[in-house]
Amino acid sequence: MTSMTLAKALNAGLRSALDTDSKTLIMGEDVGRLGGVFRVTDGLQKDFGEHRVIDTPLAESGIIGTAIGLAMRGYRPICEIQFDGFVYPAYDQIVSQLAKIHYRSHGQVKLPVVIRIPFGGGIGAVEHHSESPEAYFVHTAGLKVVTCSNPADGFTMIQQAVASDDPVIFFEPKRRYWEKGEVSEEAPAEDWYPLHSARVVRPGSDATLVGYGPMVRTMLESAEAAAEDGRDLEVIDLRTLSPLDLEPVYASVERTGRLIVVHEAPGTLGMGSEIAARVTERCFYSLEAPVLRVTGYDTPYPPARLEDEYLPDLDRVLDAVDRSFGF
Amino acid sequence: MTESVPERGFVQLLTPEGERVHDTDYDVELSDDEYRGFFRDLVLVRRVDAEATALQRQGQLGLWASLLGQEAAQIGSGRALRPQDMAFPTYREHGVAWCRGVDPLHALRMFRGVDLGAADPHEHNFAMYAIVIGAQCLHATGYAMGVQKDGRVGNGDGEAVIAYLGDGATSQGDVNEAFVWAAAFAAPVVFFCQNNQYAISAPTDRQTRVPLYRRAAGFGFPGVRVDGNDVLATYAVTRRALDDARHGQGPAFIEAFTYRMGAHTTSDDPTRYRIAAELEEWRLRDPIERLRSFLVRQQLAGPDFFDEIDAEADELAARVRKGCLELPDPAPETIFDHVYANPTAPLEAQRETFRAYSSEFLASGDETERSTVPRREGSRR
Numbered sequence: 001m002t003s004m005t006l007a008k009a010l011n012a013g014l015r016s017a018l019d020t021d022s023k024t025l026i027m028g029e030d031v032g033r034l035g036g037v038f039r040v041t042d043g044l045q046k047d048f049g050e051h052r053v054i055d056t057p058l059a060e061s062g063i064i065g066t067a068i069g070l071a072m073r074g075y076r077p078i079c080e081i082q083f084d085g086f087v088y089p090a091y092d093q094i095v096s097q098l099a100k101i102h103y104r105s106h107g108q109v110k111l112p113v114v115i116r117i118p119f120g121g122g123i124g125a126v127e128h129h130s131e132s133p134e135a136y137f138v139h140t141a142g143l144k145v146v147t148c149s150n151p152a153d154g155f156t157m158i159q160q161a162v163a164s165d166d167p168v169i170f171f172e173p174k175r176r177y178w179e180k181g182e183v184s185e186e187a188p189a190e191d192w193y194p195l196h197s198a199r200v201v202r203p204g205s206d207a208t209l210v211g212y213g214p215m216v217r218t219m220l221e222s223a224e225a226a227a228e229d230g231r232d233l234e235v236i237d238l239r240t241l242s243p244l245d246l247e248p249v250y251a252s253v254e255r256t257g258r259l260i261v262v263h264e265a266p267g268t269l270g271m272g273s274e275i276a277a278r279v280t281e282r283c284f285y286s287l288e289a290p291v292l293r294v295t296g297y298d299t300p301y302p303p304a305r306l307e308d309e310y311l312p313d314l315d316r317v318l319d320a321v322d323r324s325f326g327f
Numbered sequence: 328m329t330e331s332v333p334e335r336g337f338v339q340l341l342t343p344e345g346e347r348v349h350d351t352d353y354d355v356e357l358s359d360d361e362y363r364g365f366f367r368d369l370v371l372v373r374r375v376d377a378e379a380t381a382l383q384r385q386g387q388l389g390l391w392a393s394l395l396g397q398e399a400a401q402i403g404s405g406r407a408l409r410p411q412d413m414a415f416p417t418y419r420e421h422g423v424a425w426c427r428g429v430d431p432l433h434a435l436r437m438f439r440g441v442d443l444g445a446a447d448p449h450e451h452n453f454a455m456y457a458i459v460i461g462a463q464c465l466h467a468t469g470y471a472m473g474v475q476k477d478g479r480v481g482n483g484d485g486e487a488v489i490a491y492l493g494d495g496a497t498s499q500g501d502v503n504e505a506f507v508w509a510a511a512f513a514a515p516v517v518f519f520c521q522n523n524q525y526a527i528s529a530p531t532d533r534q535t536r537v538p539l540y541r542r543a544a545g546f547g548f549p550g551v552r553v554d555g556n557d558v559l560a561t562y563a564v565t566r567r568a569l570d571d572a573r574h575g576q577g578p579a580f581i582e583a584f585t586y587r588m589g590a591h592t593t594s595d596d597p598t599r600y601r602i603a604a605e606l607e608e609w610r611l612r613d614p615i616e617r618l619r620s621f622l623v624r625q626q627l628a629g630p631d632f633f634d635e636i637d638a639e640a641d642e643l644a645a646r647v648r649k650g651c652l653e654l655p656d657p658a659p660e661t662i663f664d665h666v667y668a669n670p671t672a673p674l675e676a677q678r679e680t681f682r683a684y685s686s687e688f689l690a691s692g693d694e695t696e697r698s699t700v701p702r703r704e705g706s707r708r
Contacts, residue, residue: 108446
């Protein structure tokens with residue numbers, strides 16, 4: 001076990017992926033010499049060469065479109081989109097091409113492309129640098145969408161995503177890049193937690209919190225605080241957004257009777273809407289209260305000086321817990 | 328108005344009257360059989376196209392994108408490809424598909440709606456038709472980068488890639504990004520633009536202020552304009568560009584100056600946006616008639632040959648028609664197939680729900696019930 005930051009864990013995972021398969025490529029803006037603006041690809045071009053770690057022209061549609069062509073040729077490109085709000089120029093290639101080519105080719109063309117996107121707010125950035133666009137991609141058949149919340153998952157999940165024969169959108173919680181955790185680099189891949197599985201990260205019996213990415217830590221802190229008030233909260237890290245693994249959530253809600261979904265993205269038609277609908281369909285008679293959501297507001301991401309108001313935090317989560325118990 | 332037909336300023340090896348002219352840069356020596364082979368290709372693809380248009384008019388195809396008028400651009404460029412080269416088409420490249428050995432029925436499957444154009448691109452080194460304008464130019468460029476990484480450029484046995492696009496596509500961001508990428512990486516890709524003068528109804532001057540081929544210079548690679556109705560010239564120019572690419576000299580842009588004689592697709596009405604005189608001017612530049620004149624002048628073919636080709640075209644058209652009508656509808660449950668390489672549990676659950684729902688109608692003993700009794704107002708069935 002080694003203690004490392006999420007950024008380092010992702011770097012180690014990418015290094016391992018490049019080592020494992022010579023067809024694996026990294027491509028994106030500034031991923032080479034600079035090592036990416038968050039240094040997640042630091043040192044990889046130096047060790048694997050410009051042919052494996054490619055500094056691309058500055059054009060997001062081009063990154064994804066050429067990755068599709070490279071994948072058709074037998075390569076496994078890992079694309080980096082520098083920031084969440086810059087993925088939109090690539091949206092057409094992702095949604096209209098990358099997601100659909102396996103389907104329309106009757107499975108004859110596989111596109112094992114990974115798109116890494118640092119996402120979410122909380123770092124005091126300028127406009128377009130703090131968004132949570134995951135719902136756009138979850139809504140698109142043919143894509144798989146995952147997000148890690150800690151270094152251990154970052155290390156394994158990025159390698160599992162690269163190994164996947166399906167296109168994977170890989171969201172990295174940028175405000176957690178510098179947080180440390182224990183990573184086991186030696187554990188064999190067979191022992192890794194499955195990529196498309198949610199995980200209970202804190203067992204509890206009174207109410208369930210479910211979220212993903214940057215909000216997992218916020219939920220854990222909320223649960224700690226609630227424990228001081230004598231409420232025992234279960235926390236579930238969703239990890240996979242498409243396919244959505246709700247079995248652990250159903251099981252949890254059937255025990256606790258209460259569910260609060262937490263995410264940074266705007267609430268309307270966000271992940272919370274889908275989870276609330278499905279849990280209601282499945283667990284209607286177990287619910288003691290309606291499924292509640294703690295989310296960003298239906299506004300553009302605000303200026304940095306206001307982001308603390310916008311982002312779900314411990315107080316808003318605990319307020320929702322109180323409301324749940326108020327029913 | 329579209330740009331008038333340039334008398335000079337493009338590569339031409341066969342005049343509209345069928346006279347062989349020579350070009351110091353792009354001359355080709357062809358055997359008599361090769362000349363006749365080009366004629367056969369042109370006639371057969373035009374015939375398939377005419378049959379498909381008729382099938383659409385009779386309700387057998389949902390839509391058809393006709394290549395009428397563009398046969399020489401497609402056959403010339405398509406025959407310039409070597410077996411190892413990869414082609415990325417739009418939805419109109421039926422002539423290129425023919426050159427790659429793809430069954431003409433393949434395109435009909437997509438336009439009839441029995442599939443979405445399913446194919447293994449490696450079977451004929453011909454990618455699936457792309458419908459989003461220009462998207463395939465990036466795929467072609469990425470594929471060409473892969474060719475390069477595989478060390479398959481730099482000699483005569485190397486591989487090259489060709490991306491087809493239209494005049495309208497040159498306005499797309501993806502196409503311009505593909506040019507940037509191809510230039511930056513010196514990718515072995517040839518962009519073959521069929522300037523057929525209209526993007527549905529919008530003429531080329533709505534896309535550009537300069538002749539399209541001149542744009543290539545700004546991206547840092549050669550651009551050449553060729554008479555797109557001259558099969559010899561499109562063949563010569565494309566072969567050169569592909570050979571340069573396979574030898575490691577990077578990308579090129581070819582503007583085949585041609586004309587779409589029909590509608591953009593069977594859904595539009597070209598009489599709303601162009602005048603009859605323009606059509607007539609282009610009719611005189613017909614790619615098939617000029618090669619026919621050449622073959623007759625040079626005594627390379629006589630009535631027997633032309634009759635033989637016509638009979639072959641009749642036979643092909645009949646086969647295409649029959650094949651089209653016999654294409655079976657896909658089984659309903661195939662909606663759920665191949666969404667993912669590794670299927671997901673939620674989607675498999677939806678498949679099960681669909682299966683259970685469908686089986687209710689089978690269990691009722693009346694298998695036709697579902698298709699004959701509208702279940703609710705507005706049901707298509």
